[in-house]
Amino acid sequence: MQKLTQAILEHVARLPEGATVSAKALLHLGSRAAVDQSLSRLVRRGQLIRAGRGLYVHPVESRFGKRPPSVAHVVQALAASTDEVIASHGAAAANALGLTTQVPVREVYLTSGPSRRLKLGAKSVELRHAPKWQLTLAGRPSGEAIRALAWLGEAHAPAALKTLSHRLSTEALAEIVHARPRLPTWLAQQVSGLAVNG
Numbered sequence: 001m002q003k004l005t006q007a008i009l010e011h012v013a014r015l016p017e018g019a020t021v022s023a024k025a026l027l028h029l030g031s032r033a034a035v036d037q038s039l040s041r042l043v044r045r046g047q048l049i050r051a052g053r054g055l056y057v058h059p060v061e062s063r064f065g066k067r068p069p070s071v072a073h074v075v076q077a078l079a080a081s082t083d084e085v086i087a088s089h090g091a092a093a094a095n096a097l098g099l100t101t102q103v104p105v106r107e108v109y110l111t112s113g114p115s116r117r118l119k120l121g122a123k124s125v126e127l128r129h130a131p132k133w134q135l136t137l138a139g140r141p142s143g144e145a146i147r148a149l150a151w152l153g154e155a156h157a158p159a160a161l162k163t164l165s166h167r168l169s170t171e172a173l174a175e176i177v178h179a180r181p182r183l184p185t186w187l188a189q190q191v192s193g194l195a196v197n198g
Contacts, residue, residue, distance in 0.1 A: 004030045005038040009047060012058040018073025020081055021056050051118045068121035071107055075125070084113035086127065087138035090151025097141075097148050097167065099160045110134055110147070133182045141168055142175035146183065154186045161190060 007029045012021055023035045030038070039056055042048040048056045049068055057074055059066040079086040089108040094100045107123065110130035118125040134150055137143030145164050149157045165173065173194050180188040 004034055005041055008035070008038050009042060012048065012056070015058060016073075016077070017060055018057065018069040018075075019077045020051065020074065021058075022054050024054075049120065051120055052116055055118070057120070068123065071118075071120060071123060071125055074118065074120060075109055075127075078118075079111075082113055084111050085135040085138045086111045086113075087130075087135050087143060087147060089128070090134075090147040090149075093144040094148035094151055094160075097144060097164065099148050099152065099163060133184065136179050136182050137175055140172070140175065142172040142179070145172065145176055146179065146187075149187060149190070150184075154190070157187065157190045158193075161193060165194060 008026055011026065011029065012019075015021065023032060023039060026035045026039075029035065039048065039050075043050050043056070046059070046066065049059055051057045051074065055078075057069050060069050075086050078084070087110050088096070089104065089110055091100075091102065091104045092108070095103055106126060108126045108128055111127045112132070112135055113127070113129065115129045116127050118127065134147060135143075136146055145168060149160055149164075152160050164176075168176075176191055177194050180191055183191065
């Protein structure tokens, strides 16, 4: 059992920061029951962090001691390993684009997968299932703008669009206009103004 625990530790130590690992991904090292026991042992020792149900991450060693990996790295790794689309929540996108000074208190991401929570040390991260249109152009400034507009709502979208028309590149604005068929009617109509004015 000690040999298996060491093999798991060596395996996760080779992974990049934030990479997620599950028992199923370690079955080449031992039986499911033995892998589960070893993972639990590593969590108790503080050598692994249980980020969620059946999901583990390796803590980062720094000169100040161990710390959880960054939320951004974990979310990116999770999206890659599960084939989910994961994007920042509209409130965070609106803040990043300078459309609001309101800073989100909780870390929330939108996902094409199931809703769930991740625990990374003291931080709690919520992954919230979202409709497909809200995940349009994930990872691109144009997609961030769409999520920000959706969060701001119909009443505040015109002023936000005016601001975005000066802040985003011509290419990003064109991507937003091109995405109209995927958006709800109220948002598609407002975004159409970019096509007319652009």
